[in-house]
Amino acid sequence: MSANDRVSVATAWLDGCSGCHMSFLDMDERLIALADKIDIVYSPLVDAKELPEQVDVGIIEGSVSSEEDLHKAQLLRKHCRLLISLGDCAVNGNVPAMRNQFKLDAVFDRAYRENVSFQPQRPTQGVPALLERVRPVHGVVAVDVFVPGCPPSADAIWYVLSELIEGRIPDPSQVTKFGA
């Protein structure tokens, strides 16, 4: 792949702890090498806030828990040729999905009333509405590559990106697993 033919990458952070993005940063000096090969065109890690019309690779961290998550997942799917679920929240719902065992109302009550001593109230304004059930990304849009792990190690992410840069579809099951 030539230098002027760099891979454009968009990343999004849905319902997750941002640990997967941190793990991305944990690639340390390899980030420098990577910077020669990819352009991050949209991400919580960079300033650009507009998703370009056509992106090569979309990477999603986090599960789909709110209307906004759903919108972002659909947006990335629409504009990215290849979509990656990065980390357990995106791949299997992980900790955010543990609330699915309860009714949404009960979850709200627990978080905003029962455990709150000062002005207990449910937030309604300025925050995206929660979905009744948390779903993994592939529960709402088609996903091409799954990178499980909580978080996937920097090595695993490096492997996945390196393979993509080389034009190959990676098989991350050799380098990461659920919970890893």
Add this chain to the structure above:
Amino acid sequence: MNLDELNEMAEGVRAADTGIAHEVRVCMAASCQSSGAGPVLDGLREAAPSTGCRVKGVGCMGLCSAGPLVAVAPMDGGEPVLYRDVKAEDAQAIACSIGTAPVERLRLPNDLPFFSRQQKIVLENSGVIDPNSFKGYIAVGGYSAMVQALTEMTPAEVLAEVTTSGLRGRGGGGYPTGLKWSTVAKMPAEQKFVICNADEGDPGAFMDRAILESDPHRVIEGMAIAAYAVGATRGYVYVRAEYPLAVERLKTAIRKAKRSGFLGAHICDTQFSFEVEVRLGAGAFVCGEETALMASIEGLRGQPRPRPPYPAEAGLWGHPTLINNVETFANIAPILLRGGEWFAGIGTERSKGTKVFALAGTIRNTGLIEVPMGTRLRDIIEVIGGGIPDGRAFKAVQTGGPSGGCLPAAHLDIPVDYDSLRELGTIMGSGGMIVMDETSSMVDVARYFMEFCMTESCGKCIPCRAGTQQMHDILKTIAKGRGTRADLALLEELCEVVQATSLCGLGQTAPNPVLSTLRHFRVEYEDKLAATSA
């Protein structure tokens, strides 16, 4: 006791009946009982002439939808007069008609195709003899096959006769009975068991129940002959607890047979001993699977275990065990009496004899029928069953219960035998036949059976336990019109995995209702999907 002595005994029973010109038979099987046959029997007993006539309760006459059924039969062998929908207040009229003109308003024509198109072997005594009467069974030649086997045949000769008959297991699998018997016979073991599988669980099937309620000695006789042939000394009948009447009649029959020396130690003064016990199920469909059934007799959770080893090799408590179903055992006595060749002359090349079916659903005549193997499906449904009521159109017939499938009108002309049904994606099963008209949704039928399998899954193996639940969820979603193409694809994939990897027959066949409706009625699934995307 030898055959001559038994014949003498039967002759004696019949001789006691001289002077009785007519017999009034009231069906006292479960279905007629629930439509009020009990008071009818009482009424007739009261109203009937005190001489020359006998009123008795009998087993299933077949046409359940017209019950309570009553037959007035001349004892000289003439045609009986059949009455339908009899009420207690009709007793007087029927009683007065005996020997004179029949009561036309209640009469069922004798040439009704429902009756004339049947051929009865298994059910030949059904609706004729009093199931609670040991003598009644003896009078129609009962136990002569057993006595003949014990006194005049070697076990090998019995096996040969059963093998020649070409009889295949009537419980659903269609495994050759002779082969099964000889496998058990060949096992070198001190202790062997014979089990009668009467855990009839297919929803919509009641053949075994009717046989046990109508002619229980016939089943016991078949078991005893089997025990003699394979070298077993103990037997169990595993019956559903949901069939209290069948259990009661079976227990009565066992007690009476034992008291008369036809069961127990040294049967009919021969070296052969055979004890039979009844064991009750407790509401678990999976116990129809033979290894689960054995676990249940052993007092365990009815969970199947991997086969091999097959029960013939290591069955009940590890001993070689022969398991056959009620109808299979009920075929044995006639095979021995009339010969394997005779039996093999009935039916088709690979499916011999007759088959009992329970006709139900949206069909005019519901009830129990027995037809030769190879009878056209159309004849069963349109001629014997009388077609669909209320001017609606036939849509499908479901055979084989939760392990079977649905056939559309296009296949009504197939002969009903093991192989033809299998080729079309369904199975003979134990004999339940549910007819559906145009108002039935095939997706919903598939969902119904999947729900059945899900609740009846024993939970031991993962594909069946979790797979049936997932498939049921998907079917529910599709039935509600919320399914996607991806859901349908996942459903088909799960069908394949559950079918291929499940531990026992329940799981392996659980996808069949889905697969067969997908095969013959795919458009109904597609339509449901289309509704969502629109």
Add this chain to the structure above:
Amino acid sequence: MPLPAPQPQVRVVTLKIDGQDVSAREDETIIEVARENRVPIPSLCYLEGLSVWGACRLCVVEIAGTDRLLAACSTRVTEGMQVITNSERLQRYRRTIVELLFAERNHVCSVCVSNGHCELQTLAQRCGVDHVKVPYRHARYEVDSSHDLFRLDHNRCVLCTRCVRVCDEIEGAHTWDVMGRGTDCRVITDLARPWGDSGSCTSCGKCVQVCPTGALVRHGTSVGEMTKDLKFLPYLSRRRHGQ
């Protein structure tokens, strides 16, 4: 001339596993022979030293001459048998079975004390399960912390019944069993009362050691800290069965 040695009771047979010629005693099962010959066959309920259960269906293999798939744990080898352990079809089926397990209960690996030491987790990775296609059910299951030493988390139970078998066959207590049917199945102690109240439990901890997941664990362990040791099992099994 010495007399020929008496014919041994058990014969030796030869067979092919994935094209490899192997020999075996005829009373061995396919999975035993495969593992002796370093052919890995995935399994979950099978555990050397316990009776065969045959329920997880992960060890199903193809055998030439039969359409049916057979469980390697419960099928004895025969002369000339040709076994395929890892066809594309088998791999696909195994992935689906593992997915069904993950979807059935709440196996949240990231917050499990057995993370990194879990057979289900490893199995998912080996079978190439990088995500679960079937919808997660997210049903609620109890956690029983009533025992002084151990904890039972039904969320992570795969119903392999290793605990039931080790307790019955090795410890001899039969504290554990399975209640209910189908998806309602649940491992129980005694009359399904809290484990800590059990009158039959000897607190030996064998159930915890054989549990393949984080369903049975020691108290006081944090994420990833629970390791299990199965070394005792073959030894005790031989003692128990007088070998």
Add this chain to the structure above:
Amino acid sequence: MSVTRHKPPTPSSDKRWNLVNAAMRRNGYADHALIEALHSVQEAFGYLDETALVYVAESLDLPLSKVFGVATFYHLFMLKPKGRHACVVCTGTACYIKGAGGLIEGIEGRYGIQPGETTEDNALSLLSARCVGACGLAPAVVLDGDMLGKQTSEDLLARLGGLD
């Protein structure tokens, strides 16, 4: 070495235990007679409570968990007492095709109970059965032991409403 096995004392002077004891004795207190023993308890008492399960387990020398596992595997065994009236709706195929689902929904709607549940006032238990074998009378209901054929939701609810 042998450890003596003691037969446990009968839980109470209730005569119904005689039936249970008889069932177990008939089978020589063999462990494989567990299901027979549980049937006898249910027949005598209507359901299986903890006392009965423990008594049967001790009498047959079986582990408690095994007895509980068997009692909960088979759907006919009830671990809770039934209501004063029991309405069993047949959900066999023939009954299903002819509207058994509607009968259940009707009862659910009126009484707020699902199959397997009993109303809070203990008046009515709703049960479902897999084919009671009265396919000719579909949809069929067994109310307090009496078979009712060709039911409609209205008929059934009216009849249930008339119960005490």
